[in-house]
Amino acid sequence: MSFRHLWAVIRKEIQHILRDRGSLILVLITPTVVLLLMTYALAVDIKHVPIAVLDYDQSPVSRQFIQKITAGDDLDLYTSAGSMTEIENLLLRGKIKAAIILDPGFSADLFSLQGLALQVVIDGTEPETGGFAVDHIGWRAETFANQILSTQLQASGLAVDTLQPIDLRIRAWYNPSLVPQVDLVPGLLSVVLGFPAFSVALTLAREHEHRTMEQLLATPIKRIELLLGKIIPYILAGLMNVLIIPLFAMAWFDVPFNGSFLVFLFLSVIFLFAELSMGMVIGVFMRSQSAALALSFLVVMFPGFFLTGIFFPIASLPELARMESLFLPGTQYAIITRGVFLTGIGLDVLWPYAVMLLFLGLVFTGTAALFFKKKLA
Amino acid sequence: MIRRILSLVNKEFLHLKNDWWLPAFMLFGGALELLMIGWATSRPITNLPLMIWDMDKTPASRNLVISIENTGTFELMEPATSLEFIRDQMDRGNINAAVIIPNGFAGELNNPAGKPILQVILNGAESIPAREAQRAIEGVVWDLGQKITIQKLGVSAEQFAGFNFSLRVWFNEALNEAYFTTPAELALMLEFTILLFAALTFSREREFGTLEQLLVMPFTSLEIIIGKSIPVILVGLFDFSLMLGVVHFAFHVPIRGSILLMFSLAFMYTLVELGKGMAISVFSRSQHQSFLLVLLVGMIDFMFTGYAAPVESMPQIIQTLAYLIPAHHWLAILRGIILKGATIRELLPNVLWLLVLGSIIGYFSLRYIRKALD
Numbered sequence: 098m099s100f101r102h103l104w105a106v107i108r109k110e111i112q113h114i115l116r117d118r119g120s121l122i123l124v125l126i127t128p129t130v131v132l133l134l135m136t137y138a139l140a141v142d143i144k145h146v147p148i149a150v151l152d153y154d155q156s157p158v159s160r161q162f163i164q165k166i167t168a169g170d171d172l173d174l175y176t177s178a179g180s181m182t183e184i185e186n187l188l189l190r191g192k193i194k195a196a197i198i199l200d201p202g203f204s205a206d207l208f209s210l211q212g213l214a215l216q217v218v219i220d221g222t223e224p225e226t227g228g229f230a231v232d233h234i235g236w237r238a239e240t241f242a243n244q245i246l247s248t249q250l251q252a253s254g255l256a257v258d259t260l261q262p263i264d265l266r267i268r269a270w271y272n273p274s275l276v277p278q279v280d281l282v283p284g285l286l287s288v289v290l291g292f293p294a295f296s297v298a299l300t301l302a303r304e305h306e307h308r309t310m311e312q313l314l315a316t317p318i319k320r321i322e323l324l325l326g327k328i329i330p331y332i333l334a335g336l337m338n339v340l341i342i343p344l345f346a347m348a349w350f351d352v353p354f355n356g357s358f359l360v361f362l363f364l365s366v367i368f369l370f371a372e373l374s375m376g377m378v379i380g381v382f383m384r385s386q387s388a389a390l391a392l393s394f395l396v397v398m399f400p401g402f403f404l405t406g407i408f409f410p411i412a413s414l415p416e417l418a419r420m421e422s423l424f425l426p427g428t429q430y431a432i433i434t435r436g437v438f439l440t441g442i443g444l445d446v447l448w449p450y451a452v453m454l455l456f457l458g459l460v461f462t463g464t465a466a467l468f469f470k471k472k473l474a
Numbered sequence: 475m476i477r478r479i480l481s482l483v484n485k486e487f488l489h490l491k492n493d494w495w496l497p498a499f500m501l502f503g504g505a506l507e508l509l510m511i512g513w514a515t516s517r518p519i520t521n522l523p524l525m526i527w528d529m530d531k532t533p534a535s536r537n538l539v540i541s542i543e544n545t546g547t548f549e550l551m552e553p554a555t556s557l558e559f560i561r562d563q564m565d566r567g568n569i570n571a572a573v574i575i576p577n578g579f580a581g582e583l584n585n586p587a588g589k590p591i592l593q594v595i596l597n598g599a600e601s602i603p604a605r606e607a608q609r610a611i612e613g614v615v616w617d618l619g620q621k622i623t624i625q626k627l628g629v630s631a632e633q634f635a636g637f638n639f640s641l642r643v644w645f646n647e648a649l650n651e652a653y654f655t656t657p658a659e660l661a662l663m664l665e666f667t668i669l670l671f672a673a674l675t676f677s678r679e680r681e682f683g684t685l686e687q688l689l690v691m692p693f694t695s696l697e698i699i700i701g702k703s704i705p706v707i708l709v710g711l712f713d714f715s716l717m718l719g720v721v722h723f724a725f726h727v728p729i730r731g732s733i734l735l736m737f738s739l740a741f742m743y744t745l746v747e748l749g750k751g752m753a754i755s756v757f758s759r760s761q762h763q764s765f766l767l768v769l770l771v772g773m774i775d776f777m778f779t780g781y782a783a784p785v786e787s788m789p790q791i792i793q794t795l796a797y798l799i800p801a802h803h804w805l806a807i808l809r810g811i812i813l814k815g816a817t818i819r820e821l822l823p824n825v826l827w828l829l830v831l832g833s834i835i836g837y838f839s840l841r842y843i844r845k846a847l848d
Contacts, residue, residue, distance in 0.1 A: 119759055123766035134773045137792075141783035188644055190820050191806060194784075215639040221646025221653065222813045226784045231641060232609070238639060239616075262583075262622045264591045265615045267608060270564060272598025275608075280601045292769070299762050307682075384493045386761045387674050391499035394666075399507055403514045410570070410603040412521040412549065418514050432567055439599040440565050 098325075102318045106326025110300065114330060124296055124331070128289035128338040129345065135285055136350060139408075140278035143229045147175040149187055149196045154214075158204035158245075166197065166237045172230065188220050195219045195230035207245055213238060271439040279353070282346045283434035284407035287427040290338060290369060291401050293331040294376030295393045300327055301380025302389035321466050324377055331376075332369045339365040346438070355441030364433050364451055371426035371454045372397075374461030381465045401427040429454050478693060482701025486675075500671065504663050504713040508720050511659050516652035516725060519606045520546055522570040525563060527554035534580035538592075541618065542573065547610040560595065570597045571607040586626060645730075645813045652725040653813060658781045660717050661808045665801050666772055668710045668744055672751025673764040675702045676843075681760045695847040699840070703748055710744045711737070721812070730815030736808070739825065743804045746832040749839035756846045775801040800835070803828045 114121050150163050167174040175193045178184045187193045200206075200214035207213065217234055219227035272279045301324075304310040313323060339362065346352040375397055383389035403409060404418055405427035411419055422428045429450040436442040444451070490497045524542070528535050543550060551569055554560050560572045574593040582588035594611055596604040646653040679685040688698060718736075721727050729736075750771065758764040778785065778792065778799040785796045796802045803824040810816035810824075818825065 117760055117763065120763040120766060123763060123770070127766055127769060130770060131773050134777050138773075138777035139782045141787050143784060143787045145786055146784070147786060186820075189810075189814050189816055191810070194786075213639045216642065217639055218642045218644055221643040221649065222657075222809045223654065223780075223784060226786070227643065235639070262589060262626070263615050263619050264589050265594065265612065266591060267594040267596065267611075269596040269598035269601075269604055272601060272604075275596070275598055275601045275604055277601050280599050295765065296762065299765065303762075383495060385496055387671075387678070388493055388495040388499055390670065390674075390761075390765055391496070391503050394670075395499075395503060395507055395510075399511055403511055406600075408602060409515055410519060410522060410600065412523055412570075412603075413517060413519045414514060415517075435599045436565075436567065440567070442565050446566055 098319065098322055102322045103326050103329075106318060106323055107329050110327055110330045113300075114334075124293065124334050125337055128292050128335070129341050131292070132282065132285050132289045132342060133345070133349075135288075136278050136282055140276075140281050140350075142277070143225060144170050145173045146171065146195065146226050146230050146233075147173050147193045148230060148234075149176050149178045149184055149193045150174060151178045151181065151184055151196065151198045153201045154199045154203035156204040158207065159199045162199070162203070162238075162241055163197075165241050166234060169233075171233045184218065188218070191220070193220070194223060194226040195234065197234060207242060208249070210246070213242060276351075278350045280435060280439060281407070282342075282350050282352050283438040284405075284431050286339075286342060286434045287368070287405055287430040288398075288401050288407065289342075290335050290365070290430075291372050291397055291427060293335045293369070294373050294379075294397050295390065296334075297328050297331050297373050297376035298379040298383070298389040298393050299386050300331075301377065302383045302386045305384045306386055320469050321462075324381075324462065324465055324469065327380075328370075328373045328377055331373055332366065335369045335373070336362075336366065339369075343438075352438055354438050356437035357443060360444055360447070361434075361437045364430070364437075364447065364454070367451055367454045367458065368426055368430040368433070371458035371461065372430075374458050374465065375426070377465040378461050378468075381469045400425055404428070405431050407431055423453075424457065426454055426457050429457075475697060479697050479701045479704070482693065482698065483704045486702065486705045500709050501712060502716070504667050505716040505720050508656070508659055508663050508717045509724060512652060512656045512720070512725050515655050515659075516650075518651055519603060521549040522547055522603050522607055523551050523568060524548035524607070525551045525554045525560055525569045525572040527556075527560065527572065527574045529577045530575045530579040532580035534583050535575045538575065538579075538614070538618065539573075541614045542611065545610045545614060547606060564595070564597050567597070567599065570600060570603040571595065571611070573611065583622065650727075653727055656721045656725045656727055657809050657812045658779075658805055660714075660721050661801070661805045662776065662779065662781060663717055664710065664714050664740065664743070665747055665775065665804070666768075667713050668706060668747040669751045669754075669768050669772055670765070671709060672703075672706050672748045673754045673758070673768045674761055675706065675752060676755040677758040677761045677764040680758075689847060695844045698847060699752070699843055702752070706748055706751070707741075707744055710748075711741065714740050714744075727812060729812050731811035731817065735818060736811045739804075739807055739811075739821075739828070742828060742832060743800065743807075746800045746828065746835055749832070749836045753839040753842055756843045775799055778802050779805045781805060797827060798831065800828055800831050803831075 114124065148167070152159050152163060163174070166172060175187070178187070178196070184196045188196065196218045198216040198218065200216065203214045215238060217231060219230055221227060269275050304313060343354055343361070347354055376393065379389050379392050379396065383392060400421065404414065404422040405425055406422065411422050411428070414422065433447055433450050436447055526539055528539065542548060551563070554572060563569045564572065572595045574595070576591055576593065579590045579592070582590035592615060594608070596607055598604055643649055676685065679688060722729055751768070754764055754767045754771065758767060778796040779801045780796070785793055785802070806824045807821050807828070810821050
């Protein structure tokens with residue numbers, strides 16, 4: 098490999114990028130902007146879930162109960178419904194996410210320890226809000242019932258301070274309040290730094306599409322030089338985001354950075370090499386930019402989103418998907434970023450992931466180089 | 475005019491013949507993608523690696539461990555013997571949670587005045603599994619606590635039924651995860667498909683310098699726009715049908731509303747996104763640039779759709795802006811028709827919004843594109 102050749106290709110690619118000013122700006126800012134947007138879209142603390150109440154009991158206790166249920170800012174009372182049909186209608190229109198129905202004997206049952214004459218209906222089409230409403234209604238209802246029971250027991254001379262006899266002490270390490278964006282931002286890095294892979298796929302497919310590939314190959318430039326020359330400018334573009342995003346994460350989203358920045362930078366370069374090589378394989382196989390784009394969405398974007406353990410734990414995936422996730426550079430990098438940002442671990446723990454990334458990068462580059470040769474022969 | 479438009483449509487399809495990958499992706503890519511995403515995401519969170527440090531080693535503590543295991547949320551790792559070991563495993567990200575049962579747990583449990591302590595450590599570096607683990611363990615402890623209280627009170631289980639309420643889930647009685655995820659994913663996939671292919675229409679011609687050739691031919695700009703639109707619409711609706719088939723047949727999601735209504739509104743929505751995509755296409759200098767713009771526009775839409783997080787919980791300003799995003803209404807419409815069996819009466823506000831936004835977007839896109847072409 099000659100560095101003069103490599104440099105020539107890099108210069109050509111950079112010139113091409115610079116000529117298309119619009120794309121240049123977009124290549125540089127897209128990862129950071131998308132990370133911001135996605136964090137805002139995904140790291141939402143659920144609150145103000147609209148609910149309706151249907152009170153058949155109409156007793157002071159039931160009114161007190163309703164008041165207690167909607168006291169916080171987690172559940173908002175949208176309306177007091179007059180009938181089941183009204184509730185049905187509200188759910189159908191999506192105006193409320195859950196409804197509480199207090200049956201006629203609500204207060205009587207409560208005082209005679211018969212349990213809760215309470216029905217909860219949730220909108221099963223929106224899992225987050227529905228599940229959230231159930232949890233919070235349940236939690237408030239149990240507290241309310243326990244208070245009534247405790248006062249009753251005390252009145253009858255039994256000393257029961259609380260109905261929860263187990264002292265459950267829950268602590269969360271690395272992210273004590275389990276703030277979603279704290280682990281989302283490092284996780285999303287592996288998605289947004291994958292975007293330059295699309296550009297690599299497109300730039301290689303472009304040479305096919307414009308029939309300039311033959312011209313390039315008629316020059317004394319070797320194939321591997323051409324491939325590497327194509328990805329290095331985009332690795333640099335990606336690295337710019339590697340520098341910007343941690344600043345954003347720390348200043349804007351209060352994400353801690355407990356590890357070493359040098360380790361992070363070093364591992365990010367390896368990740369970009371592996372991830373962008375995937376784009377290279379796609380670009381070598383596809384003859385048109387539109388096809389390269391479509392294939393990149395299929396094999397880079399969506400698996401990178403759903404199979405790398407950022408949103409959905411890998412442990413819960415089916416066996417086959419778990420296998421696949423191992424071979425996605427994003428999976429390894431998500432572990433690395435969370436480790437460097439939150440856990441504060443170093444190379445002593447992270448080296449296997451780095452080795453895996455390097456291995457994947459070499460396999461992808463090798464595949465691209467091999468098939469590149471065959472396709473042209 | 476129709477003949478001329480048809481010849482333009484024909485030209486678009488001719489282009490596809492050179493490269494069989496592209497038509498394959500155009501027609502089946504969406505369905506394949508949906509199949510993949512749906513398969514990966516439409517399942518509950520299970521098998522979270524959990525480590526238990528049982529210092530008590532009594533029947534009571536073992537029962538607790540069994541109850542935790544029975545939730546199905548966890549997969550038990552090798553038992554821990556020290557806090558350092560737990561710390562190490564958590565640092566490495568090998569476990570999502572650890573439960574520590576201290577010495578004397580059973581003793582405290584049986585003591586009338588006792589209050590046994592149970593410690594739980596969650597791996598906050600992965601907050602989604604951590605929350606799920608917390609929820610599962612809290613549930614187990616709550617049930618156990620109620621049982622103990624009943625015993626302490628000397629009340630028999632028949633007398634005190636516990637404070638549980640009956641829960642009914644409408645539109646998704648069995649709490650099937652696929653019901654939540656796949657209709658929303660279908661809605662987003664249609665948006666991305668249309669946006670992407672519409673955005674490439676003019677930018678490809680411009681990149682190759684063939685746009686000028688097209689313009690000197692005896693076509694009016696409206697004819698060119700219609701000729702370019704028809705293939706995108708056809709591909710979009712074909713993909714939509716195929717993806718709907720995936721949702722219904724592969725993920726067994728019932729379609730409770732009117733199919734006719736759904737396709738009419740899908741067609742309407744396709745036109746709205748087509749307007750956006752073509753405006754991007756005319757604006758961009760290259761296919762690369764249109765793709766990057768689609769990515770940005772698509773992500774902004776994604777944020778407002780309410781797919782990942784409910785819009786009601788977002789800041790007021792975002793809630794207001796969400797009304798101006800067509801995809802937000804489209805998602806509500808699709809979920810409504812598929813899962814709730816909603817009719818045009820319930821969907822009227824969303825449909826009207828879509829109509830108004832579509833007209834505005836369509837008007838301005840058309841003006842912009844014609845101006846750029848003339």
